[in-house]
Amino acid sequence: MAAADLTLSRRAALQGAGALVLGFLLPLKGARAQGARPVVTAPNAFLRIAADDSVTVLVKHIEFGQGPWTAAATVIAEELDADWAQMRAEHAPANVALYANTLMGMQATGGSSAMAESYDQMRVVGAKARAMLVEAAANAWQVKPAEIRVEKGVISHPPTKRAGRFGQFAEAAAKLPEPASVTLKDPATFTLIGKDRSVGRLDSLAKSTGKAIFTIDIHEPGMLTVVVAHPPRFGAKPASFDATDALKVKGVVAVKQIGSGFAVYAENMWAAIKGRSALKTVWDNSAAETRSSDQMFADYRALAAKPGRPVGTNKDAPARPLPQGKLVEAEFLLPYLAHAPMEPLDGYMLWDGQTAKARFGSQLQTADQGAIARVFGLPMEKVFIETMLAGGSFGRRAQTTAHFAVELAEVAKAIGPNKPVKLVWTREDDIRGGYYRPLFYHRLQGVVAGGRILAWRNQVVGQSFMKGSPFEAMMHDGVDPIVTEGADELLYAIQDFRCEAHYAESPIPTLWWRSVGHTHTGYAVECFVDRLLEEAGQDPVQGRLALMGEKPRAAGVLKAVAELAGWKGRAAGNGRARGVAVCESFGSFVAQIAEVSIGDNGEPRVHKIWCAVDCGRVVNPDIVRAQMEGGIGYAVGHTLYAEVPIVNGGAAIGNFDEYRSLRINEMPEVEVVIVPSSEKPTGVGEPGVPPTAPAIANALAALGRERPSRLPVVRRA
Amino acid sequence: MTYQIKVNGTEHSVDADEDTPLLWVLRDWLHLTGTKFGCGIARCGACTVHMDGQPLRSCTLPVSAVGTSEITTIEAVEGPEAKAVQEAWVAHDVPQCGYCQSGQVMSAVALLREVPKPSDRDIDLAMNGNICRCATYVRIRAAIHAASEKLGG
Numbered sequence: 001m002a003a004a005d006l007t008l009s010r011r012a013a014l015q016g017a018g019a020l021v022l023g024f025l026l027p028l029k030g031a032r033a034q035g036a037r038p039v040v041t042a043p044n045a046f047l048r049i050a051a052d053d054s055v056t057v058l059v060k061h062i063e064f065g066q067g068p069w070t071a072a073a074t075v076i077a078e079e080l081d082a083d084w085a086q087m088r089a090e091h092a093p094a095n096v097a098l099y100a101n102t103l104m105g106m107q108a109t110g111g112s113s114a115m116a117e118s119y120d121q122m123r124v125v126g127a128k129a130r131a132m133l134v135e136a137a138a139n140a141w142q143v144k145p146a147e148i149r150v151e152k153g154v155i156s157h158p159p160t161k162r163a164g165r166f167g168q169f170a171e172a173a174a175k176l177p178e179p180a181s182v183t184l185k186d187p188a189t190f191t192l193i194g195k196d197r198s199v200g201r202l203d204s205l206a207k208s209t210g211k212a213i214f215t216i217d218i219h220e221p222g223m224l225t226v227v228v229a230h231p232p233r234f235g236a237k238p239a240s241f242d243a244t245d246a247l248k249v250k251g252v253v254a255v256k257q258i259g260s261g262f263a264v265y266a267e268n269m270w271a272a273i274k275g276r277s278a279l280k281t282v283w284d285n286s287a288a289e290t291r292s293s294d295q296m297f298a299d300y301r302a303l304a305a306k307p308g309r310p311v312g313t314n315k316d317a318p319a320r321p322l323p324q325g326k327l328v329e330a331e332f333l334l335p336y337l338a339h340a341p342m343e344p345l346d347g348y349m350l351w352d353g354q355t356a357k358a359r360f361g362s363q364l365q366t367a368d369q370g371a372i373a374r375v376f377g378l379p380m381e382k383v384f385i386e387t388m389l390a391g392g393s394f395g396r397r398a399q400t401t402a403h404f405a406v407e408l409a410e411v412a413k414a415i416g417p418n419k420p421v422k423l424v425w426t427r428e429d430d431i432r433g434g435y436y437r438p439l440f441y442h443r444l445q446g447v448v449a450g451g452r453i454l455a456w457r458n459q460v461v462g463q464s465f466m467k468g469s470p471f472e473a474m475m476h477d478g479v480d481p482i483v484t485e486g487a488d489e490l491l492y493a494i495q496d497f498r499c500e501a502h503y504a505e506s507p508i509p510t511l512w513w514r515s516v517g518h519t520h521t522g523y524a525v526e527c528f529v530d531r532l533l534e535e536a537g538q539d540p541v542q543g544r545l546a547l548m549g550e551k552p553r554a555a556g557v558l559k560a561v562a563e564l565a566g567w568k569g570r571a572a573g574n575g576r577a578r579g580v581a582v583c584e585s586f587g588s589f590v591a592q593i594a595e596v597s598i599g600d601n602g603e604p605r606v607h608k609i610w611c612a613v614d615c616g617r618v619v620n621p622d623i624v625r626a627q628m629e630g631g632i633g634y635a636v637g638h639t640l641y642a643e644v645p646i647v648n649g650g651a652a653i654g655n656f657d658e659y660r661s662l663r664i665n666e667m668p669e670v671e672v673v674i675v676p677s678s679e680k681p682t683g684v685g686e687p688g689v690p691p692t693a694p695a696i697a698n699a700l701a702a703l704g705r706e707r708p709s710r711l712p713v714v715r716r717a
Numbered sequence: 718m719t720y721q722i723k724v725n726g727t728e729h730s731v732d733a734d735e736d737t738p739l740l741w742v743l744r745d746w747l748h749l750t751g752t753k754f755g756c757g758i759a760r761c762g763a764c765t766v767h768m769d770g771q772p773l774r775s776c777t778l779p780v781s782a783v784g785t786s787e788i789t790t791i792e793a794v795e796g797p798e799a800k801a802v803q804e805a806w807v808a809h810d811v812p813q814c815g816y817c818q819s820g821q822v823m824s825a826v827a828l829l830r831e832v833p834k835p836s837d838r839d840i841d842l843a844m845n846g847n848i849c850r851c852a853t854y855v856r857i858r859a860a861i862h863a864a865s866e867k868l869g870g
Contacts, residue, residue: 064813065814065815065851066813067813200810201810203812204807204810204811205807207815208806208807208811208812208818209751209791210750210751210752210792210819210822211751212815213750214816217744217750219750225745268741268745268746269745270734270737270738270745271734273757341816341850342761342817342848342849343753343816344754389814389815390814391753391814391816391817392813392814392816392851394850424754426757427755427757427761622810623810626810626813626856629852629853629855630851630853631852632852633852633853633855634851636852637852655756655757655758656755656756656758657758657760661848662852662854663846663848664845664847664857664858665841665842665845667852667854667855669855670855
């Protein structure tokens with residue numbers, strides 16, 4: 001049942017987690033009633049119309065590339081009948097009473113939910129603002145509101161030939177009572193929403209000229225720059241330090257022990273880095289991880305041989321023996337992955353003893369606000385967060401434990417009040433710092449007979465995303481639904497289906513990574529179904545379609561991508577082959593076909609990826625395309641090249657010299673088709689990722705190589 | 718140590734250790750923050766500036782090695798190539814998170830000054846030192862070709 005299945009998504013998980021986070025972390029009155037939180041549509045909360053006619057949208061979602069600023073402004077401009085040239089955007093302040101994610105009950109960006117959760121809300125905001133401007137103009141002109149027209153930012157009254165602009169009525173409009181109800185536009189009359197290239201991104205110019213300000217760019221008088229020495233092994237704790245040499249470095253001001261390590265305070269970043277290098281540290285390794293990735297895979301393989309916890313489809317049915325037929329088996333090993341956003345984690349904090357003012361790329365503002373309040377012992381309302389533009393996230397800034405906000409607050413607290421600090425992680429801190437996409441192991445068994453797939457068994461082993469975090473209460477009966485999302489229910493009608501989960505333990509902290517569970521389940525499932533269809537003698541596209549009777553939107557994108565690519569089978573000539581994959585994630589459906597060859601260097605070369613996406617009603621088609629392109633590139637790079645190998649309980653690598661990132665010469669050509677839909681809008685930030693890896697693997701199989709059972713495809717010697 | 722360096726046409730006197738990378742001098746001494754920190758080992762290109770017109774990773778060049786060379790950053794890059802590149806970047810909505818784009822723009826401008834009509838391979842060679850984790854590469858390529866067209870290359 002589709003509706004029930006959606007409740008197993010991360011979005012739903014966060015929805016419940018909101019209650020938990022708010023209930024347990026935040027000393028905010030009324031927050032516990034988040035389930036009944038009213039959806040705020042007051043124009044004064046979301047819009048600032050200035051005398052110069054500019055309309056600034058206060059966007060509750062953080063902008064780190066997926067376009068929520070432009071999207072929110074598009075939706076509001078549409079209902080407001082504004083001229084696009086007058087639209088601006090900035091981040092809303094942290095204030096859960098006004099800016100809660102309507103699906104999560106806390107101020108948060110994630111689960112590709114920005115449009116899914118705010119499309120209706122922003123339409124109402126825009127329509128109410130329009131009504132209030134009209135009423136203000138009608139009052140000023142002493143005419144009937146019904147006779148007033150609004151078009152491209154011009155308010156007019158044709159009978160009396162009067163006209164004005166938003167700016168001149170904004171002040172009066174803001175004082176009017178909010179209309180109880182408004183009529184929204186008929187989508188058939190939209191001029192901006194869904195109209196290709198009707199608007200450009202609001203942030204492109206600033207980001208093309210170096211003028212966009214990120215957290216790392218903050219400089220304030222008297223500010224100290226701080227780096228923290230973290231333990232080399234996961235789970236280790238700071239024990240003691242000797243700062244004698246560190247303090248000799250010119251510009252180093254102080255060294256303090258905090259919960260996560262030793263903080264080095266300096267007058268500039270270079271001094272902080274040098275001071276940290278000179279610092280002598282002692283770590284308590286008593287609770288530290290000691291294993292290496294290979295040992296963990298071996299442990300996971302052993303776990304997978306035992307019965308796990310049944311999840312998803314047929315979870316309550318008794319285990320059955322496999323039916324007669326050809327038994328096909330596979331295992332897939334997926335490594336720890338760093339998110340590695342271009343801007344490493346960073347934050348600015350000014351604590352004066354009474355209030356704390358933080359400026360950083362906060363993605364879960366309400367959780368971060370609560371965590372900061374706890375560190376300082378302040379009430380929540382004395383903690384202010386200015387959300388900054390952030391140089392990427394891919395999940396890294398949506399921290400279940402608010403660990404970075406905690407470290408930032410501890411750094412400020414340890415040096416004392418009225419000393420502004422900017423905490424910056426280096427790239428090594430980022431790559432070695434954990435909070436990875438968990439390492440996963442999949443064991444699959446399938447039975448094929450008479451050209452049909454008769455049975456499917458999947459054992460999934462990996463760390464829980466939620467266990468041990470404030471989100472743990474979202475686990476029901478010990479099941480973390482997002483570990484197995486995408487594997488515990490298939491797009492394919494296979495009656496004898498069983499999926500079992502094992503939750504492994506490690507001190508290595510993990511976190512959701514662009515498309516969360518689907519990063520690994522998409523690979524295992526779409527590789528294995530392709531393998532079984534091959535065994536059954538079926539075409540990868542036709543074979544999938546035959547099993548998708550109950551999933552028309554999945555079938556729709558698969559047909560669309562086959563048409564776009566002119567699919568005629570797996571062979572593509574010229575030493576190239578094609579592979580296909582289709583995934584549903586976050587309510588959106590994406591199918592991709594990859595054309596791959598083996599390059600002169602022996603590495604796979606992905607030439608082109610065709611992509612079809614159904615994300616419901618589209619707000620900005622070009623942003624949808626951009627997210628598919630970006631999601632595909634992110635997936636190609638990690639599939640082929642990326643792994644954070646763990647050796648003796650710590651990350652063995654620390655920078656882009658060894659954490660190999662996709663470069664322009666490795667980026668495939670991408671062609672995207674958006675399947676028209678009037679379903680409610682769903683997200684695009686993550687859903688472009690999951691099909692790419694299996695599409696590449698399935699193409700490699702067609703080139704005579706086995707689908708890689710261990711990623712990345714190109715492994716370090 | 719005090720160093721005299723010329724940045725964006727202006728002489729600056731900078732009191733810094735000799736091993737201080739130019740990147741941090743630009744950012745923390747001169748507050749020219751358009752040039753970004755991404756890796757510190759010249760592997761990502763976010764810190765790309767021009768030294769005497771040539772693209773350079775400022776994160777590994779010590780301030781003591783700048784000498785009399787003229788440094789240009791994203792704040793002051795100008796001329797027909799810069800204008801064409803930045804206009805193309807906006808027209809194609811290249812940036813996503815935007816953090817790497819100063820470096821991308823600086824590399825692209827340097828490329829077009831050397832090779833007015835670059836092939837895809839020229840673009841690969843000139844731009845593969847600049848990582849974009851958002852993978853805006855499809856649009857970077859398209860925008861460079863568009864800028865080249867505009868310049869009559």
